[in-house]
Amino acid sequence: MTKVTVWNEYLHEKESETVAAVYPKGIHTCIKDFLTSDEVSVRTATLDMPACGLSEEILADTDVLIWWGHKGHERVPDEIVSRVQNAVLQGMGLIVLHSGHKSKIFMKLMGTPCDLLWRDNDRERVWCVNPAHPIAKGIPPYFELEHEEMYGEHFTIPTPDDVVFVGWFAGGEVFRSGCTFTRGMGKIFYFQPGHEEYPTYKNPFVQQIIKNAVEWAKPTAHLEKLACTHLEKPTESKN
Amino acid sequence: MTKVTVWNEYLHEKESETVAAVYPKGIHTCIKDFLTSDEVSVRTATLDMPACGLSEEILADTDVLIWWGHKGHERVPDEIVSRVQNAVLQGMGLIVLHSGHKSKIFMKLMGTPCDLLWRDNDRERVWCVNPAHPIAKGIPPYFELEHEEMYGEHFTIPTPDDVVFVGWFAGGEVFRSGCTFTRGMGKIFYFQPGHEEYPTYKNPFVQQIIKNAVEWAKPTAHLEKLACTHLEKPTESKN
Amino acid sequence: MTKVTVWNEYLHEKESETVAAVYPKGIHTCIKDFLTSDEVSVRTATLDMPACGLSEEILADTDVLIWWGHKGHERVPDEIVSRVQNAVLQGMGLIVLHSGHKSKIFMKLMGTPCDLLWRDNDRERVWCVNPAHPIAKGIPPYFELEHEEMYGEHFTIPTPDDVVFVGWFAGGEVFRSGCTFTRGMGKIFYFQPGHEEYPTYKNPFVQQIIKNAVEWAKPTAHLEKLACTHLEKPTESKN
Amino acid sequence: MTKVTVWNEYLHEKESETVAAVYPKGIHTCIKDFLTSDEVSVRTATLDMPACGLSEEILADTDVLIWWGHKGHERVPDEIVSRVQNAVLQGMGLIVLHSGHKSKIFMKLMGTPCDLLWRDNDRERVWCVNPAHPIAKGIPPYFELEHEEMYGEHFTIPTPDDVVFVGWFAGGEVFRSGCTFTRGMGKIFYFQPGHEEYPTYKNPFVQQIIKNAVEWAKPTAHLEKLACTHLEKPTESKN
Numbered sequence: 001m002t003k004v005t006v007w008n009e010y011l012h013e014k015e016s017e018t019v020a021a022v023y024p025k026g027i028h029t030c031i032k033d034f035l036t037s038d039e040v041s042v043r044t045a046t047l048d049m050p051a052c053g054l055s056e057e058i059l060a061d062t063d064v065l066i067w068w069g070h071k072g073h074e075r076v077p078d079e080i081v082s083r084v085q086n087a088v089l090q091g092m093g094l095i096v097l098h099s100g101h102k103s104k105i106f107m108k109l110m111g112t113p114c115d116l117l118w119r120d121n122d123r124e125r126v127w128c129v130n131p132a133h134p135i136a137k138g139i140p141p142y143f144e145l146e147h148e149e150m151y152g153e154h155f156t157i158p159t160p161d162d163v164v165f166v167g168w169f170a171g172g173e174v175f176r177s178g179c180t181f182t183r184g185m186g187k188i189f190y191f192q193p194g195h196e197e198y199p200t201y202k203n204p205f206v207q208q209i210i211k212n213a214v215e216w217a218k219p220t221a222h223l224e225k226l227a228c229t230h231l232e233k234p235t236e237s238k239n
Numbered sequence: 240m241t242k243v244t245v246w247n248e249y250l251h252e253k254e255s256e257t258v259a260a261v262y263p264k265g266i267h268t269c270i271k272d273f274l275t276s277d278e279v280s281v282r283t284a285t286l287d288m289p290a291c292g293l294s295e296e297i298l299a300d301t302d303v304l305i306w307w308g309h310k311g312h313e314r315v316p317d318e319i320v321s322r323v324q325n326a327v328l329q330g331m332g333l334i335v336l337h338s339g340h341k342s343k344i345f346m347k348l349m350g351t352p353c354d355l356l357w358r359d360n361d362r363e364r365v366w367c368v369n370p371a372h373p374i375a376k377g378i379p380p381y382f383e384l385e386h387e388e389m390y391g392e393h394f395t396i397p398t399p400d401d402v403v404f405v406g407w408f409a410g411g412e413v414f415r416s417g418c419t420f421t422r423g424m425g426k427i428f429y430f431q432p433g434h435e436e437y438p439t440y441k442n443p444f445v446q447q448i449i450k451n452a453v454e455w456a457k458p459t460a461h462l463e464k465l466a467c468t469h470l471e472k473p474t475e476s477k478n
Numbered sequence: 479m480t481k482v483t484v485w486n487e488y489l490h491e492k493e494s495e496t497v498a499a500v501y502p503k504g505i506h507t508c509i510k511d512f513l514t515s516d517e518v519s520v521r522t523a524t525l526d527m528p529a530c531g532l533s534e535e536i537l538a539d540t541d542v543l544i545w546w547g548h549k550g551h552e553r554v555p556d557e558i559v560s561r562v563q564n565a566v567l568q569g570m571g572l573i574v575l576h577s578g579h580k581s582k583i584f585m586k587l588m589g590t591p592c593d594l595l596w597r598d599n600d601r602e603r604v605w606c607v608n609p610a611h612p613i614a615k616g617i618p619p620y621f622e623l624e625h626e627e628m629y630g631e632h633f634t635i636p637t638p639d640d641v642v643f644v645g646w647f648a649g650g651e652v653f654r655s656g657c658t659f660t661r662g663m664g665k666i667f668y669f670q671p672g673h674e675e676y677p678t679y680k681n682p683f684v685q686q687i688i689k690n691a692v693e694w695a696k697p698t699a700h701l702e703k704l705a706c707t708h709l710e711k712p713t714e715s716k717n
Numbered sequence: 718m719t720k721v722t723v724w725n726e727y728l729h730e731k732e733s734e735t736v737a738a739v740y741p742k743g744i745h746t747c748i749k750d751f752l753t754s755d756e757v758s759v760r761t762a763t764l765d766m767p768a769c770g771l772s773e774e775i776l777a778d779t780d781v782l783i784w785w786g787h788k789g790h791e792r793v794p795d796e797i798v799s800r801v802q803n804a805v806l807q808g809m810g811l812i813v814l815h816s817g818h819k820s821k822i823f824m825k826l827m828g829t830p831c832d833l834l835w836r837d838n839d840r841e842r843v844w845c846v847n848p849a850h851p852i853a854k855g856i857p858p859y860f861e862l863e864h865e866e867m868y869g870e871h872f873t874i875p876t877p878d879d880v881v882f883v884g885w886f887a888g889g890e891v892f893r894s895g896c897t898f899t900r901g902m903g904k905i906f907y908f909q910p911g912h913e914e915y916p917t918y919k920n921p922f923v924q925q926i927i928k929n930a931v932e933w934a935k936p937t938a939h940l941e942k943l944a945c946t947h948l949e950k951p952t953e954s955k956n
Contacts, residue, residue, distance in 0.1 A: 111350040119470040127891045129870045132663045137698040153846045156423050166891045171473025174844045174885045184395050185610045220615040231358040234410025366652045368631045371902045376937040392607045405652045413605045413646045424849045459854040589828040597948040634901050637878050649951025662873050709836040712888025
């Protein structure tokens with residue numbers, strides 16, 4: 001059983017009728033609903049919970065954390081961000097969605113500001129440029145999102161381990177829309193689609209990609225301790 | 240003319256006779272001396288200078304910053320670290336030497352703790368695994384360092400853009416001793432040799448590698464502003 | 479059920495008593511025996527079979543092909559090599575072992591001669607430099623092979639997608655001992671240990687790595703046709 | 718002085734009035750004219766010359782080879798292709814333009830069929846996704862090509878070392894338009910723009926990119942011999 005925690009700041013849905021109409025129970029619940037299966041158990045966590053719903057206990061019991069944030073980035077305490085960073089370094093998978101590119105946790109793990117161009121309300125076609133990647137399993141050569149926020153290059157991220165998807169926007173821009181990274185034992189997937197005003201997370205291909213990413217990002221190894229280790233004796237020493 | 244600033248915490252040399260005997264004017268002066276040429280001008284900066292010698296003006300006038308630190312990592316103010324990070328993201332090259340793997344600036348740019356195994360006083364053979372890389376220019380298939388501190392895997396860094404050198408240690412360990420990264424417009428090279436008690440920076444191959452790295456890391460582009468950019472109109476719009 | 483075909487030239491075992499003493503039924507049978515499980519079915523194929531045991535039908539029924547060859551490289555017909563290459567490009571996984579670095583199929587997929595340094599009868603310590611990779615699952619920071627042929631850098635392969643293991647040799651050399659590549663839909667893993675005179679494939683860590691590699695390399699997508707495709711109409715065209 | 722050889726099959730220009738009107742002296746001469754400078758000397762070679770103009774002597778005197786081919790791919794003898802491959806492996810830079818993606822030499826160095834989608838006469842916007850790369854020096858965030866052949870994903874190449882440019886096509890497709898690879902000592906740049914019917918090579922940004930690529934691809938090291946090397950004694954042996 002893979003244990004997923006879906007974190008959502010859960011602000012837009014409570015403040016905007018437009019957003020509430022799309023995601024009446026919040027983006028996190030929408031994601032929880034399509035992810036839950038016999039092999040995947042899902043809990044949710046939000047900004048308004050104690051410790052943002054991300055206690056040490058919860059993180060220790062999480063294989064993959066999914067992150068959706070936008071206007072509340074600054075309201076996530078630094079202590080929680082460091083806790084999540086350590087969990088990733090020790091093996092927890094992390095899937096960062098859409099506007100999460102400017103979350104404290106993503107910028108901290110990348111070491112860069114993760115800036116980009118943006119413009120609201122465009123049409124996107126998501127192309128797969130790495131169909132052999134496990135995250136692309138079952139995804140056609142491209143699929144379309146009738147309404148999506150435009151995110152454009154240059155995206156100031158480190159060189160990704162793999163670029164799986166590239167977005168084409170009708171307005172004339174391109175974006176590395178699906179990128180993987182490794183940090184410590186943790187596997188990270190950034191996926192660009194998912195503006196709060198559009199039903200992106202109801203798209204079957206978007207759902208499939210997030211399911212694939214959960215399967216890909218779940219830990220295969222754990223790092224107990226984050227510290228340098230002093231070797232008393234050479235590895236060659238037999239005594 | 241390439242402008243280099245060599246930063247050294249400059250502590251060991253003032254506190255230890257052993258180290259002072261190897262680097263009487265400090266590691267920074269040794270590096271400055273072999274780097275200075277008709278094409279390269281070098282200044283030095285140390286922890287005991289105001290703002291660690293790294294004012295906005297100095298960084299704005301620096302093409303490549305070289306960093307040697309060890310016991311004074313914590314004494315570099317966070318404000319200075321952020322200033323250096325921004326300079327790198329905007330284009331300044333950065334060469335991090337030896338124990339600088341645990342400097343605040345390197346960990347911040349990597350997003351990982353950069354931990355490793357270590358053991359004092361071993362013998363290292365540095366193998367080139369990427370001889371086509373510009374940093375390997377003029378370097379033989381391998382060279383030896385009779386005395387060097389052992390740094391061993393697993394080194395918790397992000398996947399490097401390129402691994403140029405791999406260290407072999409007589410005591411039985413290996414290490415990715417020369418690694419490149421890109422962060423924003425900045426090119427970064429981490430190079431493992433250089434323990435303060437040994438004359439590593441007097442080795443002609445080590446000197447050649449650092450010279451090559453300066454040439455490789457100097458900026459080819461600048462980023463004026465670190466921020467997301469809102470496009471008012473689609474790129475396709477003609478008016 | 480994952481379907482594996484283990485290909486072995488099967489020459490040394492029939493010609494050398496030393497080798498026959500280590501692998502009395504051939505290297506292929508040894509690998510088949512430890513790989514076979516409820517989830518993995520294994521067949522073997524050898525140079526002396528019609529079409530080297532690699533007919534179109536066999537390849538179409540293979541998820542992952544494992545390749546051991548050495549002195550018989552030139553005896554594999556070019557037609558068979560092209561057939562295997564096409565199967566890999568269309569999605570079949572490929573695991574190339576030890577002296578298979580000079581097989582026609584590996585060189586053809588790499589586009590390089592895959593040369594290296596070598597020396598017989600050394601002692602190797604295999605270090606994991608990418609413990610988050612699925613192929614490293616369950617493998618300790620390092621393990622030892624009391625007897626192994628030395629393979630040393632520079633190994634003239636293209637930049638691997640990932641380097642998972644680095645070998646340390648008592649004689650003073652290092653080697654990128656475990657490397658991954660993607661070619662078309664096919665995932666490829668090269669693994670250096672496995673000289674025919676030593677019981678390397680009886681080592682439990684070597685067995686675990688090959689099991690992991692089979693799981694990692696099995697296809698997640700197929701490419702039906704190898705050819706450029708002419709689009710009659712723009713993707714944007716609605717009619 | 719960097720020595721460049723521009724190879725062009727030189728068929729379209731002699732057979733089509735449309736193409737001849739754009740490139741009256743051939744694409745090779747157009748490229749030669751904008752590349753030639755005080756630091757770069759350029760010769761040209763074409764399919765109709767003895768040995769395609771690519772004798773051992775010419776290749777030995779070439780730092781960077783530029784390749785334009787399309788309908789004449791099959792007319793380049795395999796012996797010449799192997800000769801060029803060896804020169805690249807030993808250090809010569811190679812820049813493959815546009816329809817050269819299906820040239821024998823590019824497919825041989827990649828190990829893949831390098832297939833793609835295509836459609837004639839579209840409009841392209843070339844975005845820079847790696848502005849820190851030396852090949853992007855002086856190039857704006859994007860530039861436009863009013864007329865260009867559409868090349869679309871999925872492009873069956875190995876994972877590039879770096880993706881520098883991504884093409885946006887008005888018809889709805891994307892393409893990794895500028896990619897780098899290393900093969901042996903040789904640096905390779907594939908650049909998609911350059912259909913023979915359009916004046917792409919007269920575009921100042923295209924010219925700047927090719928100039929940058931020449932500077933980037935020139936050799937920094939040579940490999941004398943392509944073969945495995947037997948070490949008689951361990952590197953650790955002192956006698």
